[in-house]
Amino acid sequence: xxxxxxxxxxxxxxxxxxxxxxxxxxxxxxxxxxxxxxxxxxxxxxxxxxxxxxxxxxxxxxxxxxxxxxxxxxxxxxxxxxxxxxxxxxxxxxxxxxxxxxxxxxxxxxxxxxxxxxxxxxxxxxxxxxxxxxxxxxxxxxxxxxxxxxxxxxxxxxxxxxxxxxxxxxxxxxxxxxxxxxxxxxxxxxxxxxxxxxxxxxxxxxxxxxxxxxxxxxxxxxxxxxxxxxxxxxxxxxxxxxxxxxxxxxxxxxxxxxxxxxxxxxxxxxxxxxxxxxxxxxxxxxxxxxxxxxxxxxxxxxxxxxxxxxxxxxxxxxxxxxxxxxxxxxxxxxxxxxxxxxxxxxxxxxxxxxxxxxxxxxxxxxxxxxxxxxxxxxxxxxxxxxxxxxxxxxxxxxxxxxxxxxxxxxxxxxxxxxxxxxxxxxxxxxxxxxxxxxxxxxxxxxxxxxxxxxxxxxxxxxxxxxxxxxxxxxxxxxxxxxxxxx
Amino acid sequence: xxxxxxxxxxxxxxxxxxxxxxxxxxxxxxxxxxxxxxxxxxxxxxxxxxxxxxxxxxxxxxxxxxxxxxxxxxxxxxxxxxxxxxxxxxxxxxxxxxxxxxxxxxxxxxxxxxxxxxxxxxxxxxxxxxxxxxxxxxxxxxxxxxxxxxxxxxxxxxxxxxxxxxxxxxxxxxxxxxxxxxxxxxxxxxxxxxxxxxxxxxxxxxxxxxxxxxxxxxxxxxxxxxxxxxxxxxxxxxxxxxxxxxxxxxxxxxxxxxxxxxxxxxxxxxxxxxxxxxxxxxxxxxxxxxxxxxxxxxxxxxxxxxxxxxxxxxxxxxxxxxxxxxxxxxxxxxxxxxxxxxxxxxxxxxxxxxxxxxxxxxxxxxxxxxxxxxxxxxxxxxxxxxxxxxxxxxxxxxxxxxxxxxxxxxxxxxxxxxxxxxxxxxxxxxxxxxxxxxxxxxxxxxxxxxxxxxxxxxxxxxxxxxxxxxxxxxxxxxxxxxxxxx
Numbered sequence: 001x002x003x004x005x006x007x008x009x010x011x012x013x014x015x016x017x018x019x020x021x022x023x024x025x026x027x028x029x030x031x032x033x034x035x036x037x038x039x040x041x042x043x044x045x046x047x048x049x050x051x052x053x054x055x056x057x058x059x060x061x062x063x064x065x066x067x068x069x070x071x072x073x074x075x076x077x078x079x080x081x082x083x084x085x086x087x088x089x090x091x092x093x094x095x096x097x098x099x100x101x102x103x104x105x106x107x108x109x110x111x112x113x114x115x116x117x118x119x120x121x122x123x124x125x126x127x128x129x130x131x132x133x134x135x136x137x138x139x140x141x142x143x144x145x146x147x148x149x150x151x152x153x154x155x156x157x158x159x160x161x162x163x164x165x166x167x168x169x170x171x172x173x174x175x176x177x178x179x180x181x182x183x184x185x186x187x188x189x190x191x192x193x194x195x196x197x198x199x200x201x202x203x204x205x206x207x208x209x210x211x212x213x214x215x216x217x218x219x220x221x222x223x224x225x226x227x228x229x230x231x232x233x234x235x236x237x238x239x240x241x242x243x244x245x246x247x248x249x250x251x252x253x254x255x256x257x258x259x260x261x262x263x264x265x266x267x268x269x270x271x272x273x274x275x276x277x278x279x280x281x282x283x284x285x286x287x288x289x290x291x292x293x294x295x296x297x298x299x300x301x302x303x304x305x306x307x308x309x310x311x312x313x314x315x316x317x318x319x320x321x322x323x324x325x326x327x328x329x330x331x332x333x334x335x336x337x338x339x340x341x342x343x344x345x346x347x348x349x350x351x352x353x354x355x356x357x358x359x360x361x362x363x364x365x366x367x368x369x370x371x372x373x374x375x376x377x378x379x380x381x382x383x384x385x386x387x388x389x390x391x392x393x394x395x396x397x398x399x400x401x402x403x404x405x406x407x408x409x410x411x412x413x414x415x416x417x418x419x420x421x422x423x424x425x426x427x428x429x430x431x432x433x434x435x436x437x438x439x440x441x442x443x444x445x446x447x448x449x450x451x452x453x454x455x456x457x458x459x460x461x462x463x464x465x466x467x468x469x470x471x472x473x474x475x476x477x478x479x480x481x482x483x484x485x486x
Numbered sequence: 487x488x489x490x491x492x493x494x495x496x497x498x499x500x501x502x503x504x505x506x507x508x509x510x511x512x513x514x515x516x517x518x519x520x521x522x523x524x525x526x527x528x529x530x531x532x533x534x535x536x537x538x539x540x541x542x543x544x545x546x547x548x549x550x551x552x553x554x555x556x557x558x559x560x561x562x563x564x565x566x567x568x569x570x571x572x573x574x575x576x577x578x579x580x581x582x583x584x585x586x587x588x589x590x591x592x593x594x595x596x597x598x599x600x601x602x603x604x605x606x607x608x609x610x611x612x613x614x615x616x617x618x619x620x621x622x623x624x625x626x627x628x629x630x631x632x633x634x635x636x637x638x639x640x641x642x643x644x645x646x647x648x649x650x651x652x653x654x655x656x657x658x659x660x661x662x663x664x665x666x667x668x669x670x671x672x673x674x675x676x677x678x679x680x681x682x683x684x685x686x687x688x689x690x691x692x693x694x695x696x697x698x699x700x701x702x703x704x705x706x707x708x709x710x711x712x713x714x715x716x717x718x719x720x721x722x723x724x725x726x727x728x729x730x731x732x733x734x735x736x737x738x739x740x741x742x743x744x745x746x747x748x749x750x751x752x753x754x755x756x757x758x759x760x761x762x763x764x765x766x767x768x769x770x771x772x773x774x775x776x777x778x779x780x781x782x783x784x785x786x787x788x789x790x791x792x793x794x795x796x797x798x799x800x801x802x803x804x805x806x807x808x809x810x811x812x813x814x815x816x817x818x819x820x821x822x823x824x825x826x827x828x829x830x831x832x833x834x835x836x837x838x839x840x841x842x843x844x845x846x847x848x849x850x851x852x853x854x855x856x857x858x859x860x861x862x863x864x865x866x867x868x869x870x871x872x873x874x875x876x877x878x879x880x881x882x883x884x885x886x887x888x889x890x891x892x893x894x895x896x897x898x899x900x901x902x903x904x905x906x907x908x909x910x911x912x913x914x915x916x917x918x919x920x921x922x923x924x925x926x927x928x929x930x931x932x933x934x935x936x937x938x939x940x941x942x943x944x945x946x947x948x949x950x951x952x953x954x955x956x957x958x959x960x961x962x963x964x965x966x967x968x969x970x971x972x
Contacts, residue, residue, distance in 0.1 A: 010624075062569065088545075089767075090767040090770075125611055128790050132791055138496075157787075162648070267496075280573045284793050309798040311768070311798050
């Protein structure tokens with residue numbers, strides 16, 4: 001359903017300007033999966049979901065902890081005496097045990113090299129809410145943050161949609177493994193100035209989504225010098241910090257900030273979440289850790305729009321306070337991720353597919369430049385359609401991450417079991433070994449204009465936008481597991 | 487801490503314009519409570535919190551259900567097999583059992599006279615998030631919604647702060663028990679037009695917070711005719727619908743909308759929450775129920791900023807699906823509220839204090855006009871300071887609800903036990919019977935300029951704004967129970 005002129009008047013500009021960004025190939029891939037989801041028994045030829053950065057490798061450890069600690073839940077015989085107090089708790093500072101637990105876990109995820117003050121922990125509805133809150137705190141409509149490309153597609157929604165802030169690219173490419181350079185930083189800044197756009201800061205993700213790499217200390221220092229000199233903000237999204245599975249080790253922004261007294265702390269803000277490191281995206285735990293007192297105060301007021309359920313705060317507060325558990329968890333999580341990453345990249349290497357050398361995240365940045373018919377975004381999307389439609393793997397094209405260089409794809413590997421991983425690798429092998437055939441097929445299809453290509457670009461929550469078949473079933477992206485059981 | 491010029495440049499206008507509205511006497515009263523909270527044993531002379539519209543009367547029923555239904559929690563031996571699927575569930579449509587349960591509960595709370603389609607249930611972070619989401623969907627910056635006064639103070643934060651929308655008053659007063667009249671409605675609309683402000687709709691709460699009354703069918707029909715004629719929206723906040731404890735019965739907006747095919751459904755939006763009827767504000771369950779498909783689609787995309795924790799969705803989905811339980815709960819909740827309301831208003835009546843005749847909500851609208859020294863806002867606030875400071879009851883002055891008529895106060899009665907209720911009534915009796923003395927005392931104090939009056943107006947999360955005493959303890963409003971146990 002489109003919006004007629006009268007609808008546009010009835011609703012706001014934000015509601016009708018498409019700023020949500022759901023009409024991108026990143027989300028379209030999820031849609032393709034939704035139409036024909038892989039299931040080992042019921043639909044073994046379906047699309048395998050490799051477009052979701054989920055971590056399902058360590059839920060068994062959390063389940064075991066839950067079984068052993070029934071009092072941590074207010075919904076057990078052992079814990080129900082706390083029900084009333086917890087259910088009634090709506091203080092936007094959050095439960096002390098929750099903030100203390102999160103601070104401790106953040107410290108542990110950074111090798112104990114830094115300290116986090118629980119009083120600076122501000123809750124938000126996932127990292128999604130955290131990014132929006134920071135944008136509201138720091139930027140007026142029209143103001144911009146610089147951001148290295150490629151970057152997480154939903155940053156446009158999170159940071160810009162309702163705030164009317166902007167993200168402007170810092171050019172990065174494969175010539176130096178997509179690292180940020182001083183010249184690229186300066187160029188982006190001056191480009192903005194030339195266009196009369198006020199730059200209020202820089203937004204980075206470390207470890208990078210989609211690259212799966214961590215930033216070096218040197219790069220972080222370049223960024224810190226730059227923001228200090230221009231007196232603009234630096235927001236560092238560290239939601240994948242606990243997924244670093246091999247060297248070089250993760251260097252957190254806080255580590256450098258704590259060591260260097262010349263840095264203006266009022267400019268420094270860290271975003272964290274439990275969605276990736278603990279694999280709990282459904283619990284909606286986002287965190288803003290700002291070194292700026294006014295931002296802490298303001299973000300906390302804004303957190304009223306997305307507080308974490310006190311039921312969830314209480315459970316996680318108890319869990320993260322168990323340091324023996326969290327220590328073991330982080331080690332085992334890294335071990336399992338390393339193993340899966342090894343299996344996956346080795347499988348790709350066997351058919352000559354190379355990935356950017358990664359050390360963290362739940363995905364690889366896969367180089368398929370050699371398979372492009374032409375080095376353009378359209379060429380990349382043609383190849384992507386073949387991968388989704390014929391190879392039946394939902395991977396995400398680099399262009400959806402605003403990557404300037406065609407031919408890169410993000411492939412997630414931690415949201416599936418071993419068997420599915422093997423099946424995905426097998427499909428890739430068949431595709432690459434029979435590549436000539438596949439590409440020929442694709443060309444034939446293109447001539448036929450079979451309509452599928454055009455049709456794919458549809459937005460996600462189609463129920464109200466296309467038709468009104470109102471059946472109570474799951475429609476949007478999630479793991480097959482959820483679909484099966486609830 | 488104020489903001490220097492340089493701070494203002496560093497942060498956004500939203501962060502520095504004070505639009506959050508925390509500097510009002512409504513929140514100041516909470517602060518006074520925070521300084522000196524009543525406790526039956528440890529601090530029997532402390533301030534009794536009557537400024538929080540919380541419902542603690544029926545938690546025992548919910549606890550009993552939880553004990554009997556361990557599988558409803560993913561944190562029990564019986565339910566943990568669902569842990570992984572639920573923890574990983576981040577679909578913004580919400581768990582089907584959750585949406586179905588909420589829809590059923592909303593139907594039951596409206597006497598089964600209307601049907602709610604689970605596909606139209608959009609989650610939000612409490613009613614707070616619901617109001618903001620609707621404002622973002624319907625209003626551009628500068629656009630206005632009309633709202634009858636008195637109204638819930640935090641609507642300014644929820645509806646206006648980050649959206650830059652406006653609320654313009656519809657004048658109501660005690661001459662007709664604060665009912666909305668056609669002439670007041672027209673006057674507010676024309677006043678806005680004269681000021682070149684675009685009116686996008688009307689926002690009402692039914693049952694009314696702070697009045698504790700429900701709107702008649704006739705009033706709702708007047709409002710519906712008005713929005714239909716002007717083609718503007720009607721948002722009805724029905725978060726207290728399950729607290730109506732005596733006749734006249736609650737008439738929901740949906741009941742009239744369903745019966746009248748001439749109403750343009752694209753203009754109709756209902757806000758609901760489980761914070762009041764079930765007494766679960768900590769769980770952050772807000773709901774938007776819109777009859778406009780485009781608003782459902784857009785609000786659902788926005789819900790990503792404040793999804794309900796899937797752990798909480800699952801528990802409540804199971805609980806609200808148990809119709810035997812919810813039926814009994816609603817009856818017993820109304821019975822206990824009626825009883826408490828009866829005790830409280832009878833106690834006030836014994837010393838000649840009258841309240842507006844109420845039939846719902848968790849509060850009374852208390853008429854203290856006879857005790858005012860002068861019929862002004864300042865006169866009201868003087869009396870209020872005596873009540874908070876000397877009588878040691880945190881009640882909320884009408885002016886903080888934008889009431890145009892001085893001398894009315896909102897007093898909450900469902901957030902405490904019987905003993906505390908009796909103590910509060912005793913304090914009121916002493917105050918009123920010895921009123922001359924009290925007022926004399928107040929005047930003496932005023933002459934002395936002891937500083938307390940001035941000092942009271944402080945914003946809430948003082949830790950970062952005033953000083954940096956960073957001790958991990960609870961600071962902001964909550965029940966004494968929470969303070970005691972977590």
